[in-house]
Amino acid sequence: MWRFFYENKAQIFQLTLEHMWLVGAAMVLAVGIGVPLGIVLTRRAWLRRPVLWSANVAQTVPSLALFGFLFSVPWLGARADRMTIAALTLYALLPIVRNTFTGISGVDPAVREAARGMGLTDLQMLMQVELPLSLGVILAGVRVATVISIGVATIAAAVGAGGLGEFIFSGLSMVNNQRILAGAIPAALLAVAADTGLGAVERRLKAHS
Amino acid sequence: MSAESPNNVVLEFRHVSCRTEEGRTLLSDINLEVRRGETLVLLGRSGSGKTTALKLINRLRETSEGEVRVEGRATAEWDPIQLRRRIGYVIQEVGLFPHFTVEKNIGLVPRLEGWPEPRIRARVDELLALVGLESELRGRYPHQLSGGQRQRVGVARALAADPPILLMDEPFGALDPLTRAEIQREFRGLEQRLGKTIVFVTHDLREGLLLGTRLALMESGKLVGVYSPEEFLRAAEPTAAAYVAAFREADGSG
Numbered sequence: 121m122w123r124f125f126y127e128n129k130a131q132i133f134q135l136t137l138e139h140m141w142l143v144g145a146a147m148v149l150a151v152g153i154g155v156p157l158g159i160v161l162t163r164r165a166w167l168r169r170p171v172l173w174s175a176n177v178a179q180t181v182p183s184l185a186l187f188g189f190l191f192s193v194p195w196l197g198a199r200a201d202r203m204t205i206a207a208l209t210l211y212a213l214l215p216i217v218r219n220t221f222t223g224i225s226g227v228d229p230a231v232r233e234a235a236r237g238m239g240l241t242d243l244q245m246l247m248q249v250e251l252p253l254s255l256g257v258i259l260a261g262v263r264v265a266t267v268i269s270i271g272v273a274t275i276a277a278a279v280g281a282g283g284l285g286e287f288i289f290s291g292l293s294m295v296n297n298q299r300i301l302a303g304a305i306p307a308a309l310l311a312v313a314a315d316t317g318l319g320a321v322e323r324r325l326k327a328h329s
Numbered sequence: 330m331s332a333e334s335p336n337n338v339v340l341e342f343r344h345v346s347c348r349t350e351e352g353r354t355l356l357s358d359i360n361l362e363v364r365r366g367e368t369l370v371l372l373g374r375s376g377s378g379k380t381t382a383l384k385l386i387n388r389l390r391e392t393s394e395g396e397v398r399v400e401g402r403a404t405a406e407w408d409p410i411q412l413r414r415r416i417g418y419v420i421q422e423v424g425l426f427p428h429f430t431v432e433k434n435i436g437l438v439p440r441l442e443g444w445p446e447p448r449i450r451a452r453v454d455e456l457l458a459l460v461g462l463e464s465e466l467r468g469r470y471p472h473q474l475s476g477g478q479r480q481r482v483g484v485a486r487a488l489a490a491d492p493p494i495l496l497m498d499e500p501f502g503a504l505d506p507l508t509r510a511e512i513q514r515e516f517r518g519l520e521q522r523l524g525k526t527i528v529f530v531t532h533d534l535r536e537g538l539l540l541g542t543r544l545a546l547m548e549s550g551k552l553v554g555v556y557s558p559e560e561f562l563r564a565a566e567p568t569a570a571a572y573v574a575a576f577r578e579a580d581g582s583g
Contacts, residue, residue, distance in 0.1 A: 230422035230423065231426060233389070234418065234423070234424025235426070237387055237416075240441070
């Protein structure tokens with residue numbers, strides 16, 4: 121088995137990079153959309169139900185089906201990697217939005233009251249108090265979303281977006297175990313590395329709150 | 330009602346009522362004046378409305394009727410942020426920011442107001458000395474401090490931008506009796522040196538008598554009366570007399 125890995129190491133490396141690009145781009149988008157959305161939810165109570173419900177629905181749709189839906193969406197469905205990144209972003213939204221909302225809501229009410237009484241504006245409250253104190257919880261959401269994304273991204277190969285799923289799918293159709301493992305093991309290692317790495321950062325951030 | 334000249338009155342409640350959204354009355358028809366430099370104690374039991382009244386001053390709550398005037402202007406006319414920057418606020422739970430050092434906690438408002446760093450550092454030193462804390466504590470985090478130390482930092486933080494008005498909501502209530510007595514004594518000395526106008530909420534008559542220039546007794550959302558400490562002890566008014574009796578009994582004397 122190791123010989124297979126060694127002989128194909130260039131391609132394994134290439135596919136790993138593709139995989140990381142797909143997940144990375146999706147995570148940047150998910151954080152860029154999800155964190156502000158979570159913040160808005162703390163300020164607008166009426167939005168909570170609809171937004172959290174939608175994010176929940178997005179998560180329960182089976183990944184292959186989600187790819188199928190996105191295929192018919194005009195600009196997104198045109199290219200495999202766009203479609204994949206869109207799907208991964210949608211999947212990542214729920215943990216991130218929910219954790220941002222929970223983290224900020226969980227700030228000690230006494231701290232919140234003292235800050236308001238001191239004359240902090242809403243923006244100052246957010247930047248100086250709420251976000252710094254929720255960073256650990258938000259990062260936990262990012263960690264969960266990342267690990268999920270790494271797994272879901274293996275399906276991207278089914279629609280031709282590349283990534284480690286390539287080896288898994290081609291290995292399945294060729295009935296080549298080594299090939300399958302050449303895709304599955306790096307993917308699993310990526311997930312573990314992301315979980316461990318982000319977990320360490322998360323612990324550092326939680327130390328102060 | 331007042332024989333005081335207008336600019337001696339720093340805070341005023343004019344026919345103030347406050348109701349919850351569901352219609353429950355928290356305060357009804359409060360008329361009160363707080364004079365410059367005095368410590369007005371809002372005394373009463375839980376549910377008497379004293380904390381609600383306090384929060385109307387810095388607009389953490391809004392009136393349902395009537396108006397509260399701060400430095401001659403109705404609170405509704407003030408920009409809430411500007412109003413709160415002119416008023417120091419100390420609460421029982423302290424509410425220190427756990428992710429900031431003592432120094433960053435105290436220096437927050439000056440920093441937001443754009444003070445230069447050296448001035449902020451000097452001010453922090455000055456305040457630590459004022460509240461009786463060693464300057465080595467400046468780099469510590471709140472979770473590394475005792476309850477008494479935390480509340481001292483809370484007071485220092487409220488005084489940082491040198492506001493003319495200080496609001497305190499049962500600030501020493503969560504401390505053990507020894508620490509509380511010590512802090513009360515020190516605060517009494519501080520009051521005289523600071524010369525600020527202070528509104529101090531408490532349910533503890535002894536604390537009110539020790540720290541207050543005048544005591545405003547509240548019961549069920551109404552202002553029963555305003556007394557000097559001596560007047561309060563001799564008061565014939567039933568609620569006041571009951572309060573005095575309850576405390577005498579707790580002391581073990583007749």
